[in-house]
Amino acid sequence: xxxxxxxxxxxxxxxxxxLHRNRVTVLVRLFLAIPHFVWLTLWGVAAFVVxxxxxxxxxxxxxxxxxxxxxxxxxxRYATHVASYVLLAxxxxxxxxxxxxxxxxxxxxPPERQGRWGAFFRLILALPALLLASALGGxxxxxxxxxxxxxxxxxxxNERAAWFFSVGGVAVAxxxxxxxxxxxxxxxxxxxxxLTAFAIGYGAQAGGYLLLLTPRYPTSDPSxxxxxADLPGHPVRIVVTDDLARPRLTVLFRLFLAIPHIVWLALWxxxxxxxAFGAWFAALATGxxxxxxxxxxxxxxRYATHVxxxxSVVGRRFPGFTGRAGSYGVDLDVDPPVLQxxxxxLFRLFLAxxxxxxxxxxxxxxVVVGLLGWWYALASARMSExxxxxxxxxxxxxxxxxxxxxxxxxxxxxxAPVLEGRSMPIADPEPAGVPGDSF
Amino acid sequence: MGALxxxxxxxxxxxxxxxxxxxxxxxxxxxxxxxxxxxxxxxxFFYATWILAQIAxxxxxxxxxxxxxxxxxxxxxxxxxxxxxxxxxxxxxxWLVGLPFRLASQWWxxxxxxxxxxxxxxxxxxxxxxxxxxxxxxxxxxxxxxxxRRLGERWWLPGAAVFVAIAALFSFVxxxxxxxxxxxxxxxxxxxxxxxxxxxxxxTIPIRVEKVSNDTDQANAYAFGLGPSRRVVFWxxxxxxxxxxxxxxxxxxxxxxxxxxxxxLKGIGWFALFAVPGAWILMRVTRRRGGMGTPEAVPxxxxxxxxxxxxxxPLANGLSRRMEAEADxxxxxxxxxxESLEGLMAGFSKTGLxxxxxxxxxxxxxxxxxxxxxxxxxxxxxxxxxxxx
Numbered sequence: 001x002x003x004x005x006x007x008x009x010x011x012x013x014x015x016x017x018x019l020h021r022n023r024v025t026v027l028v029r030l031f032l033a034i035p036h037f038v039w040l041t042l043w044g045v046a047a048f049v050v051x052x053x054x055x056x057x058x059x060x061x062x063x064x065x066x067x068x069x070x071x072x073x074x075x076x077r078y079a080t081h082v083a084s085y086v087l088l089a090x091x092x093x094x095x096x097x098x099x100x101x102x103x104x105x106x107x108x109x110p111p112e113r114q115g116r117w118g119a120f121f122r123l124i125l126a127l128p129a130l131l132l133a134s135a136l137g138g139x140x141x142x143x144x145x146x147x148x149x150x151x152x153x154x155x156x157x158n159e160r161a162a163w164f165f166s167v168g169g170v171a172v173a174x175x176x177x178x179x180x181x182x183x184x185x186x187x188x189x190x191x192x193x194x195l196t197a198f199a200i201g202y203g204a205q206a207g208g209y210l211l212l213l214t215p216r217y218p219t220s221d222p223s224x225x226x227x228x229a230d231l232p233g234h235p236v237r238i239v240v241t242d243d244l245a246r247p248r249l250t251v252l253f254r255l256f257l258a259i260p261h262i263v264w265l266a267l268w269x270x271x272x273x274x275x276a277f278g279a280w281f282a283a284l285a286t287g288x289x290x291x292x293x294x295x296x297x298x299x300x301x302r303y304a305t306h307v308x309x310x311x312s313v314v315g316r317r318f319p320g321f322t323g324r325a326g327s328y329g330v331d332l333d334v335d336p337p338v339l340q341x342x343x344x345x346l347f348r349l350f351l352a353x354x355x356x357x358x359x360x361x362x363x364x365x366x367v368v369v370g371l372l373g374w375w376y377a378l379a380s381a382r383m384s385e386x387x388x389x390x391x392x393x394x395x396x397x398x399x400x401x402x403x404x405x406x407x408x409x410x411x412x413x414x415x416a417p418v419l420e421g422r423s424m425p426i427a428d429p430e431p432a433g434v435p436g437d438s439f
Numbered sequence: 440m441g442a443l444x445x446x447x448x449x450x451x452x453x454x455x456x457x458x459x460x461x462x463x464x465x466x467x468x469x470x471x472x473x474x475x476x477x478x479x480x481x482x483x484f485f486y487a488t489w490i491l492a493q494i495a496x497x498x499x500x501x502x503x504x505x506x507x508x509x510x511x512x513x514x515x516x517x518x519x520x521x522x523x524x525x526x527x528x529x530x531x532x533x534w535l536v537g538l539p540f541r542l543a544s545q546w547w548x549x550x551x552x553x554x555x556x557x558x559x560x561x562x563x564x565x566x567x568x569x570x571x572x573x574x575x576x577x578x579x580x581x582x583x584x585x586x587x588r589r590l591g592e593r594w595w596l597p598g599a600a601v602f603v604a605i606a607a608l609f610s611f612v613x614x615x616x617x618x619x620x621x622x623x624x625x626x627x628x629x630x631x632x633x634x635x636x637x638x639x640x641x642x643t644i645p646i647r648v649e650k651v652s653n654d655t656d657q658a659n660a661y662a663f664g665l666g667p668s669r670r671v672v673f674w675x676x677x678x679x680x681x682x683x684x685x686x687x688x689x690x691x692x693x694x695x696x697x698x699x700x701x702x703x704l705k706g707i708g709w710f711a712l713f714a715v716p717g718a719w720i721l722m723r724v725t726r727r728r729g730g731m732g733t734p735e736a737v738p739x740x741x742x743x744x745x746x747x748x749x750x751x752x753p754l755a756n757g758l759s760r761r762m763e764a765e766a767d768x769x770x771x772x773x774x775x776x777x778e779s780l781e782g783l784m785a786g787f788s789k790t791g792l793x794x795x796x797x798x799x800x801x802x803x804x805x806x807x808x809x810x811x812x813x814x815x816x817x818x819x820x821x822x823x824x825x826x827x828x
């Protein structure tokens with residue numbers, strides 16, 4: 001089965017993936033990828049030279065020659081394959097031609113007419129997308145001239161290429177953790193795979209936009225991941241009821257307006273840490289967190305989510321100070337306390353480390369979303385829906401991480417970057433009790 | 440009302456002789472005609488920007504008082520949180536409106552070598568101040584709105600008391616929070632300090648130095664703290680040329696006199712005398728918007744507070760000048776050096792381009808200290824009085 005993302009000029013395809021990964025190839029994957037790094041570098045150099053020709057073509061003709069377009073598209077597709085392989089989102093060793101059909105692939109539309117002004121300022125216009133792509137970690141870029149390979153189906157001649165892969169951000173954090181999980185279990189955690197695929201997909205969009213394959217600006221909306229990712233039920237859920245309007249006045253002073261909240265959050269954090277220790281002892285002794293402590297810690301998590309949403313322009317309104325359920329447009333829904341596995345409780349701090357690593361990387365994404373969203377909202381008095389939803393998705397994962405740490409649940413945070421999952425079950429039910437099994 | 444009058448009567452006495460008449464001072468000869476012209480030209484710009492900034496501020500706050508309540512829909516918080524939002528937004532708008540005037544003033548000061556602060560540093564500094572103001576207004580509204588929601592219209596008396604208590608607490612604690620100063624190393628000046636403290640009946644008061652010479656050439660010193668937290672701080676620009684040892688001693692004596700005459704405590708007393716009727720007026724005016732317990736009243740309250748502040752500025756400045764004159768007089772009594780006080784004023788005018796004889800309205804609205812000419816006159820009056828004894 002292949003599922004295709006929403007109708008965009010550059011669409012990510014995730015083909016059948018049973019999540020099985022060969023431990024031996026995963027162990028030495030970076031070394032195995034060396035030939036691809038070399039080839040991608042060479043191809044990338046050529047692609048950037050060709051992209052310059054595309055740029056001139058768009059400025060003169062308003063569109064790009066099909067054969068040159070296909071050459072650059074082949075490079076973006078190949079880079080996606082290599083990134084998927086290196087970041088453990090896919091298992092098979094990719095081919096060197098960037099031919100369609102790889103486990104994680106991109107589908108790129110033929111050339112279309114492009115605005116000349118948009119093309120002229122493409123490098124500047126692409127900067128926000130590249131910034132977000134770098135925070136997501138699925139970003140790639142290339143340089144220096146070269147000749148094409150005979151493996152390249154769409155290119156007309158011999159060119160040399162060079163590339164470099166920029167690593168960092170969420171995808172790298174997810175791949176780092178997936179590496180350990182795969183070596184232990186032989187299969188990739190589904191949530192992390194989906195998160196990495198999403199980051200790679202956004203990187204492909206950003207790269208395609210930069211290299212003039214499309215005039216459409218990349219979208220970071222996590223709904224793009226819905227065709228291949230799923231969000232299983234979780235006791236901690238994010239509920240977005242906010243609209244996208246953002247009055248400029250409250251946007252302009254957003255950080256300053258958050259000052260009383262930051263002070264209050266800092267004070268509340270001290271009490272929350274003490275309460276979390278109390279909850280830990282209680283859960284160890286009785287297997288359950290007392291209702292009063294659960295309510296207190298849930299209110300704190302909800303409040304932190306409200307404040308995070310407000311600061312990152314994901315939320316519109318000034319939040320209240322009590323973390324009351326249903327009081328904010330980007331809210332946290334927390335189930336009541338249930339019995340928890342005492343072993344998981346005992347080692348909670350240790351078990352939470354992988355989630356904390358991913359959450360930290362997602363905080364970086366939230367910061368970029370807040371920064372870009374601030375400018376966008378200041379200019380348009382609206383928040384971009386894609387960025388709003390991506391920000392909400394980051395907040396959801398961070399809230400689930402907090403909930404896991406603070407004993408609100410023993411369900412592990414789930415990494416898939418979607419806000420609402422399909423109701424279908426996850427394809428790979430994984431053994432219970434294994435740390436990181438439900439990222 | 441009687442209590443207010445009694446309080447004022449208690450705070451008003453001064454060590455400056457009541458029958459002291461200040462001789463006329465020819466500012467051109469005392470400060471130099473060129474310097475006076477330069478200073479007048481320099482200060483005129485600030486007067487203009489100050490007037491324009493006040494007009495812009497009042498107009499903005501008037502509009503905000505009429506329309507600001509509509510911003511309550513941008514809050515998911517309760518009444519007090521929403522009040523904080525409206526307070527902060529009002530402050531933010533006022534900051535934005537005042538920004539061009541502050542920027543113009545900074546440009547003018549840099550143009551006249553009165554500030555070495557770069558624009559980037561200036562912006563950052565401005566943001567830090569704004570952040571502190573946002574926090575302060577939140578705290579103030581938390582106090583007022585909590586009391587108003589609990590006590591209704593009777594909030595104003597305990598409200599004023601809480602603000603006075605906060606002011607006293609801040610005055611007491613501020614020296615302990617200071618991390619920008621270093622102890623004074625000048626042994627001669629320290630010996631003078633111990634001498635003056637004995638004469639004024641003060642315990643040993645720490646004398647500290649604040650490094651400002653990277654940002655400005657202007658010179659200053661100040662006294663702060665209450666009881667055991669009392670301190671005197673010199674700007675490092677005060678401890679170098681063109682200021683002589685004698686002039687530095689006059690400054691030291693002046694600042695110690697602030698402590699010996701309990702000026703900071705008296706300042707809090709005066710604040711209390713202003714705060715009580717001020718809070719009452721605030722209560723009365725905001726009544727038609729539902730009172731200070733409702734967030735819709737906050738934009739109007741901001742306007743009222745600014746108007747009250749502006750209206751009481753001449754009185755507050757007059758009281759401040761009275762205390763400064765008293766400190767000058769005590770400094771003259773301690774140092775018995777009127778020439779140094781005169782030289783000091785000439786130095787201030789030179790380093791700070793201060794107008795020795797500003798227009799009357801400017802002194803009324805902006806003058807927290809006697810004019811430089813008046814201070815020179817006081818030095819001469821003290822000398823004449825001493826000679827005639």
